[in-house]
Amino acid sequence: MKYISEFRQHDLALQLARAIAQTVSPDRHYRLMEFCGGHTHAIFRYGIQDLMPDNVEFIHGPGCPVCVLPTGRIDNAIQLAEQQGVILCTYADVLRVPATGRHSLLKAKANGGDIRMVYSTQDALKIARDNPTRQVVFFAIGFETTTPPTAVIIQQAQAERLGNFSVFCNHVLTPAAMGAILDAPLSPLANTGRASPNLSIDAFLGPSHVSTIIGSQPYQRFAKCYAKPIVIAGFEPLDVMQSVLMLIRQLNEGRHEVENEYSRAVTPQGNLKAQALMREVFELRPQFEWRGLGLIADSALTLKADYAGFDAEQRFNLPAIQASDTKGCECSAILRGVKKPQDCKLLGTVCTPENPMGSCMVSSEGACAAYWSYRRNGAAG
Amino acid sequence: MCLALPAQIIAIDTATNMATASIDNVKVEVSLALVDDVALGDYVLVHVGYALNKIDEEEALKTLALFAEAGLMSVP
Numbered sequence: 001m002k003y004i005s006e007f008r009q010h011d012l013a014l015q016l017a018r019a020i021a022q023t024v025s026p027d028r029h030y031r032l033m034e035f036c037g038g039h040t041h042a043i044f045r046y047g048i049q050d051l052m053p054d055n056v057e058f059i060h061g062p063g064c065p066v067c068v069l070p071t072g073r074i075d076n077a078i079q080l081a082e083q084q085g086v087i088l089c090t091y092a093d094v095l096r097v098p099a100t101g102r103h104s105l106l107k108a109k110a111n112g113g114d115i116r117m118v119y120s121t122q123d124a125l126k127i128a129r130d131n132p133t134r135q136v137v138f139f140a141i142g143f144e145t146t147t148p149p150t151a152v153i154i155q156q157a158q159a160e161r162l163g164n165f166s167v168f169c170n171h172v173l174t175p176a177a178m179g180a181i182l183d184a185p186l187s188p189l190a191n192t193g194r195a196s197p198n199l200s201i202d203a204f205l206g207p208s209h210v211s212t213i214i215g216s217q218p219y220q221r222f223a224k225c226y227a228k229p230i231v232i233a234g235f236e237p238l239d240v241m242q243s244v245l246m247l248i249r250q251l252n253e254g255r256h257e258v259e260n261e262y263s264r265a266v267t268p269q270g271n272l273k274a275q276a277l278m279r280e281v282f283e284l285r286p287q288f289e290w291r292g293l294g295l296i297a298d299s300a301l302t303l304k305a306d307y308a309g310f311d312a313e314q315r316f317n318l319p320a321i322q323a324s325d326t327k328g329c330e331c332s333a334i335l336r337g338v339k340k341p342q343d344c345k346l347l348g349t350v351c352t353p354e355n356p357m358g359s360c361m362v363s364s365e366g367a368c369a370a371y372w373s374y375r376r377n378g379a380a381g
Numbered sequence: 382m383c384l385a386l387p388a389q390i391i392a393i394d395t396a397t398n399m400a401t402a403s404i405d406n407v408k409v410e411v412s413l414a415l416v417d418d419v420a421l422g423d424y425v426l427v428h429v430g431y432a433l434n435k436i437d438e439e440e441a442l443k444t445l446a447l448f449a450e451a452g453l454m455s456v457p
C-alpha cells in the first residue's frame with residue numbers, strides 16, 4: 001500500500017536499529033517523550049522498544065484525547081444523553097470511558113439513552129437533518145486534528161439554520177499540554193524503583209497528524225525556551241525509528257531544534273485553511289481541566305459568540321462537574337509521564353480493555369491499552 | 382483518535398466538495414472542506430472522513446532516502 005508498506009519494511013527497521021545503537025553514547029540515558037498516543041500505539045504494536053539500546057527509554061505522553069478528557073466531562077455527556085428527546089452523537093472511542101460511579105456512555109445507551117456512534121462529523125449533521133423534532137448533540141473531542149471537522153459542521157449548521165443541532169465542545173490544544181508537561185515541577189517517581197530520581201524529558205517525538213494542521217512552527221518556542229530537541233515524526237514504525245535517530249543525534253551534538261521527519265505531510269505553516277476555520281468558529285477558554293495535568297490556562301476551545309447558539313453547554317445549561325478518578329487508577333501519573341502502565345496494581349487484574357477502570361485502558365492510543373494488548377507477555381516497556 | 386490514512390482520490394464532486402478516495406482498494410467518502418487544489422490521483426491523509434492534507438511525493442521519497450542512508454551507516 002502506497003505510503004504505508006514502504007514505511008514498515010522489516011529489514012530497514014533492523015538497519016535503523018543498528019544505526020541507533022551505533023549512535024547512542026553509552027554513558028548517557030536518553031528519555032524521549034512520545035507526545036501522541038498514536039506513537040505510543042506504534043511503539044508497542046511494532047515492538048520498537050525492543051529494537052532500542054537499553055539506554056533509550058520512551059516516556060508516554062498525554063497526547064491521547066480520550067485519555068485526557070476528565071471524568072466530569074463524560075458525566076456531562078451522560079447527562080445530555082439522559083435528557084428527554086436528545087440524540088447524542090459521539091466517536092466510538094469515548095463510549096467505554098469510565099464516568100463517575102462506574103457509569104459510562106455505553107451503559108447509558110444500554111439503559112435507553114439514544115447514543116449514536118458516528119465516524120465523521122458529517123454523520124452527526126445528517127442525523128440532525130433527519131430528526132428535526134429531536135435535539136441532536138455532537139460530543140466533540142480531540143486535538144487540533146479533529147477540531148477542523150467540528151468547525152466545518154458548525155458553519156454548515158449555521159448556514160442551514162439547523163436549530164436542533166449543537167456541539168458539546170471538548171477540543172484541546174497540543175502546545176498548551178506540551179507547555180504544561182515542561183512546566184510541571186520535577187516530581188519524584190514514587191515507589192517505582194526506577195533509577196532516575198526525577199521526571200526529566202530529554203527530547204520529544206512531536207505529533208504527526210496534529211502537526212499536519214498546526215505545522216511545525218508552534219514547537220519552536222519549546223525547542224528554544226526549554227532547550228528540548230523536537231522531531232515531528234510520522235506514525236509508521238520506520239518514521240518513529242528515524243525520528244529517534246534524529247533526536248539522539250541532536251542530543252549528542254548539544255542541539256535543540258525542531259526537525260521534521262514527517263515532511264511528506266507536515267509543513268512549517270501547517271494547513272492554513274483549517275487554521276482559519278478554527279479561528280473563525282472557536283476561541284480560547286480561559287482554562288480547561290485535563291486528566292492528569294489539572295487545570296491548564298488557554299488550553300481548550302469553545303464556540304465564539306457568533307456561534308453560541310450551537311453550544312450545547314449553553315443550550316442545556318451544563319454544570320461544571322468536579323469528579324474524581326477510580327481509586328487506584330494511575331492514569332493521571334501516566335499521562336504526566338511519571339509512571340508507566342506496569343506501575344499500576346489494577347493493570348490486567350481489575351482493569352482490562354473489556355472492563356476499563358481508567359481512560360488509558362479505553363482507547364487503543366492509551367498507554368495502558370497499548371501495553372496490555374501488545375506487551376503483557378514480553379519484557380517491561 | 383488522531384489516526385489518519387493515506388488515500389488516493391479517485392472521484393471528485395465539486396458541487397458538494399466531497400470526494401471518493403481509495404484506501405487499499407476500499408472506497409471511502411471524504412470531505413474536501415479543509416483542503417484546496419486536490420486533483421484526481423492525489424494522495425491525501427484521511428481522518429474522520431476529511432482530507433487533512435495532501436501527501437507530498439517528493440518529500441516521501443526524501444524520507445525513504447534518509448532510511449537508506451542510516452542503513453548504509455549501520456553496515457557492520
Ligand code: SF4
Pocket residue numbers: 328329330331334341344345346347348351352356357358359360361368
Ligand atoms: S491499568 Fe487501568 S486502572 Fe491502572 S492506570 Fe491504567 S487505566 Fe488506570
